[in-house]
Each structure stands twice: as C-alpha cells, then as structure tokens.
Amino acid sequence: MTANRIARAVLVLFFIALLATPFVIKRISSGRDVDMSRADAKTALARHGFYLEEVSQAAGITFVHQSPKLDPKLDPIMPEVASMGASVSIVDFDRDGWPDIYVTNSAIGSKNALYRNMHDGTFKDVAGELGIADVNQPGTGVSTGAVWGDYDNDGYEDLFLIKWGRPELFHNDQGHGFTRVTEQAGLPPWINANTAIWIDYDGDGLLDLFVGGYYSEDIDLWHLTTTRIMPESFEYAKNGGRKYLFHNLGNGKFEEVSSKVGINSRRWALAAAAADLRGTGHPDLFVANDYGVSELYFNDGKQFHEVGEQTGVGFAPKSGMNTAFGDILNQGRYSVYVSNISEDGILIQGNNLWVPKENTTGDAVKYQNLARDFGVELGGWSFGAQFGDLNNDGTLDLYLTNGYISLDRNRSYWYDFSKVAGGNSTIIGDAKNWPAFEGRSLSGYQSKRVWLNDGAGKFVDVAQAVGATDTYDGRSVALVDLWNSGVLDVVVANQNGPLLIYKNTVAPGNEWIEFELEGTNSNHGGSNRSAIGAQVTLFWNGQQQVQEVSGGSGFAAENDRRLHFGLGRNPHIEKAVIRWPSGKVQTIDQPAVNQLHKMKEPA
C-alpha cells in the first residue's frame, strides 16, 4: 500500500512537472534569442556594434503608401484583399554613383516616387518629371512592385513595373527620362502579380524577365464578374495566377517561354529570387508561394526542372512571402529564407531557413529547415526580409519586417479568418462567404526583427535595442549603402504607411569592402551589363563568403546592385573571386578594404 502511495505521489509530481514544462522552456528561450531592451545609440553601438535611426523626414522623404480600393463586391474584406502593393527597389538610375530609391503606390490615381539621391543626405522625388510617377491610372490597375535591369545593355537600368493590372516596361533614356515600351516589348495586357525578377536564365547576355502571378490574370479586381476569386485552399491552392518567363530577344522584344522551358504553375506566387545554388553557372529559381509549398526550379541553361520535393523545400505548405539568399555560415553556400505566418495559439507556421545539408551538392543538394535552431523562426505575420551584414562583423544578419493589417487595436479578425480558412474549398474560394472585417486588425502593430548573426549558427533579435521600433504593416525591405559610407542602411515600404529610411551607424573598428560590377561582353554572348547573376566570393581570415548580384529578392524588393561585405576587425583579405555570368572568372588579390571596387568584366 505504501509503495502504491509513493508511486501515486511520484506520478502526481511527474504530472505537475509536465504541466510546468512550457513555462520552463519559455523562460529559457526568452532570454536567449532576444534583446528586448530599448537602448540609446551609444549603448546599442557598444552592445551590438550598430544603431539604426529613422531619418525619412530629415532626408526629405514624405511618401505614404495608399492601398487600392477594389470592386465594391469586396468591400467587407477589402483590408485583406487589398493588403499588398507597397514596395521598394534600389537603383542608380542616372549612374551618378549614388543609389536612388523607387517606391510604388497602389491606389487608383496615386503616384509612385523615384527619390534621387542628392548626395547630401537628402532625396528629391523626380518620378513625375521623368515619367514614371503617374502609372496607376484608372483602367490600368495599380503598382505592386518594381525591378530594375538593363535589358538593352545600354548602361542604364530600365524599369519593369509589377502590377495588379497592365504590367509596364520603361526604357531608361540615359538617366534623363523614361519611355514606355510595354507594347513594343510584347508584354501581356494584364497580370495580377506581386513578384518579378530580372534573370539571364540562358546566359546569352540579355536579361530575361520572370513574373509570378498571384490572382488569376483573367480577373480585373476593379470589375469583378464573380466573387469566386479567393484561393481554393489555404495550403494547397493551385488556382492563382500563371507564371511568365519573358525571353529577351535582343531587339526590344520579349517572347513568353514559360511552358516551353518547364515552368507551369498556378500557385499563388508572392516572392521569387534567383541564384546559382549548385555552382553550375546558371541561376536557379526559387518561388515562395502563398497558400502552398515553395517551388525550386533547377536551371540547366535551357530548361527548368521543379525540384521542390526532391530538395526538401517543397514539402510542407505554408504562406510563403519572401525569398532571400544568404551565405549565413561563410561556407560559400547559400541558405534561403522564406517568411510565413506565426500567430500565438492560432497559426504557428514558422518561417523557413533552408540550409543546404552537409555533403549534398550540385543536383543532389538537399535543404533542411533550421529556422528554429538558428533562432529566426518566429516573426509574426512576416513579409519582406533581406540578408546583409548590418554591423560589418563579417557575418550576414537578417532584417525582417512584418504585420498584416493594423486597424482597431482591440478587435481581431483572427477568429473569423481561422474559421473560414479551415473550411471547404467551395466556401473559402468565394469572397462573399467571408465575414466582414469591420475595422478589426489581423496580426497588426507587430514588432520587427533584426536578427544578428553570431556566425556560429545563432541569431539574436536586437530590433528594439538598435532602433528598429516601428510597428507599421511592413511589406518590402531593401538594403543599400545609401550614403556611400560603407554601411548597409535599411529602407522599408509599409502598406498604408510611410516609407522608412533607417540610417545605419556602425561602431568604429569593423571594416568592409564593396563591389560594383558591370558586364561588358554582351554583344558576344557574354554577361549582361547589370551583371545580374555575377558572384563574388571573398576569402579573408580563413573564411569565405559568397554573394550574388540580384535582379530582385525579398518581397517586392530589390537591393542595391553593389555587393557589400563586412569584414570584422583587422581583416586580411586573401582574394576576391568574381565569376561573371558569362563564365569568366576574375581574381583580385588582396583588394583594399574600406573601399568600393568598381569592376568591369574583362574582355
């Protein structure tokens, strides 16, 4: 009897211990991954090596994004269906050596802005005078993103405008203005897209264009003939927009070749990016999809092969909203960051950090999701994210913006959202079945994440400590050395909110190096002038880091074309190896630190 009583007492204690386990785990993990304390600049510099100061007003930037107002049939859930469109892309459109900022607006009649860098810390909107502001006119849809690429290799970056509506291509007239060439280029009359990237998929030295549809392209969101426009499933939807791959023919015209090269998908694409993941010299294509699995297309230079399941990234369906590549372990290999949704107690998808498994390379490369192990898993309703070395310590950090719909702070739409999202496709696919929003928030007013990489597999969120304290509904993030000072600044586009410029100050001591690449061999089948797809591998202090010039990454974003490497203290650089898209390899021995190196592809 006594033994039985002891056993029961032990059992009760065991049960209590089980119930206490979540508290213990919460307590252990809370102090490990986050520095929640708000610090002044001096303290942040001492503790984390950098500090962000929001300076948009001082820089003369007053841009505020406006959401679209779609067909009145969607009024009850308008905040949800009109929840995207804010975007930012970085371009030096006039080749003056100072990066400029282009931002999109999304209300009919609203204006996009091109902020010219005035070299003195301020910016001036010149979009109107250059002809790329008034691009959201009635009947043409609205802007949802922009990517820049020199499609005709004349040395000036041209603009592809992503829209829910008529996509637009603007030719850059040597920095003095833009000419609309949409019809001449042969682009379709209507695409409802949120993502596009410039990519020279076939290595012919001419930039091609990938566009990922979101809503089906036969839907005019301002003149609906049906309210059955929603995804058929929240994890397995295949009724989204089609994908396009516009092959650059070199005469100002493009040919749509997606089916021909093996890209056939109607998933709801939100974020695409390309990089050479296998060392083949051809850019592979990663597409993060809403309402479903991500897709990874291996590119052999002529055909794309979807290998999502084979590589491990296309198995678990989530709500993909971002694609960013980063060599986070300084091993010369890219990991991929895909943002998703996490809301306490309701939907814990967790963001994905796809890290290549050891001893898997080339076509056999496999990825494992290590977001939890690395501490970059939970970011609320996450949107745009970018890798960049924010404190120049030699490892890539991660900036994530988030927040979906911030309306009434005290009333949430989550209950109704989860109620319908779990239902049958005949119910969720029809917008009229969705309960009215009635001013409620849905994962609104969220704190951002600035994850500092310790280089050994751990990231710590220091957003509050370093000054990234806004709670707008963030969408798009771009990293850029705005003032040519050797640090990465952060530009954030917010839905229904202001454009934010976080000026970065890095503590003295950590050094850096930057590369600006230009392809020159385009007439002979060589590299595109924008050098999109070119890789720089930097070898220093016994380690290496690879970065690639991108034609668009993150969510509806494009970083500065220049590649920025932090180096830490007292770096000894062995060499920088540039692999151009043409296949040429150029080695620079012991390049000088704390300098921007402007490199032209050798003949």
Added chain:
Amino acid sequence: MSEQTSAPGFSPRSPVEPPQAPAQKKTLFSLDNRYIAPAFITCILLASHLSFGILESYQKTLLAIVTSIGLELVLGRIFFHKWVHPASAYITGISVGILVRSPAFWPYALCSAISITSKYVLRVKGRHIWNPSNFGISVMLFLASETVATLSIQWGNYLLPMLVIWALGSVIIWRLRRFHITGIYVASFLAFAFVRSWMTGSPWQSEIAPITGPMYQLFIFFMITDPKTTVRSKRGQCLVVFLVALFEMVLRLYQVVYAPFYALFVVGPTAMLIEIWLESRRANAAIRTVAL
C-alpha cells in the same frame, strides 16, 4: 469510436453500455472493435499524407505515438501490474501527431505525455473524466500558445476527401453503435451555425465552414465519441453532446478559436462528474435499502 481511454480492468464496463454486436453481423468488419478506431485513423493519416503530404515531419508524428504508447505501457505496468493494450495510446498519439501543429519537436512529446498521464492522475471513483488528447491539446493551447496551434487547414480543403472520410467514419461509428453521438453533434452544430449567422450577421457559409474542415473530422469521430469519457446512457450521451455544441456556440460568439476543444474540455468532465455523483447516490440508497 474512441480512444478507449482506460486500461482494461481499471474501469469496468457499465451494464448499461450497449452490448456487442451479434457475431454474424461482424462478418463485414471482422476486426476486433478495439482495432477499428486505430485502423481508421491510420487510414486517414496515410490517405491524407499520400494525397496532400500533410505531415511536415514523420518524426514528429512518430514521436507523439512512441511517447504515448511508451508512457502508457510504463504507467500501466506500474499501476495495474500488466501490459496495457496499446490501441488506446496509439490513437492518442496519432491524434496528437495530427492535431498539434508546431515547428518544434518537444510539444508533440509533451502533449502525448500530458494526455496519457492525465488518465492516471485525474480520476474520480476509478474513472478518468477527460478525453486524453482533448485534455492534452487544450492544456498545450493554454500553456504553450506561442509554440503550438492545432490542425486547421490540412488536406486540401477539397470536397472529395472530406466526403470519403465522413462516409467511412459514419459507417464505422455506426458499427460501434455511437453514431447517435456524432449525429446529434453535427445536427446541433449546424443548427447553432445558423443561429450564430442570424445573431452576428456573418454569412452562414462561414459559420458552417469549420465543420467541413479536417480538424472536426477528428473531433467528431474520435474525441466526442470516446466511451470512457462519455456518460453511459444513450439519452445522456445525446444530451451531453448537445450541450457541448451549445457551449461551443457560446464560445464562438466570444470568438474563441478553439471553441470545440474547450467546450468538450469543460462539458465532458462536468457531465462525467454529475453521472458519478448520481451513481454514487443511487448506490448509497441501494445500500441503505438493503440495510433496512
């Protein structure tokens, strides 16, 4: 349909519990009753995974099952001095493996452990009063909401898989003579859905949407029908499940996302306690009568 949540011999079957089906009627389902539920839930899991790939990680589901069965065997050995049949623990484990959604591994093991241990700790007059997985999942949602959610949108939201599961589940549950529980619950839910729609102004389609999802398929076939944690009389079972649906409606009016789990968590044990109290009174009265 059940988790058969007691170890054999620990909670004797009530004389009012429905008798076993006649032997000749078993030809259609020659499987022993206690294997039917595990077989069914395994079929659901395999079909949904093979068609939609619902399992992000085999390891997580396996972890939940292994933890559940392992703990059941250990606790059964310690407290009942015998190896308990693992069918019940298997259902608990697989339910946890499907219903718990978390990027981490530990919630799967912990939820299974809490579920199984609750059967041995939270007992009144020899009966445990909470459905184990309902208890475990509800506790996890209370205590670890930043890491845990439950299944909501898996296996495609499509009509055909839903109809197959409903048809198969209904046949099996009819075979187990507990269809009245599922039937009353579904009818009550639908009726209350229209009441909610009328009260809140939400489209009626949005109010019935949850029951068309996979979470409810597990809820109505596996949780609310558990013979060990439902009252014994058929009429009582109908009343209790109606009250579960009613309380769920109240919670839904307050926009509680996991209303069905919490409703069962509250109403189920309350009904059990009342029944135990009534039985106790009746037993005492009988003793007094005999004594007189």
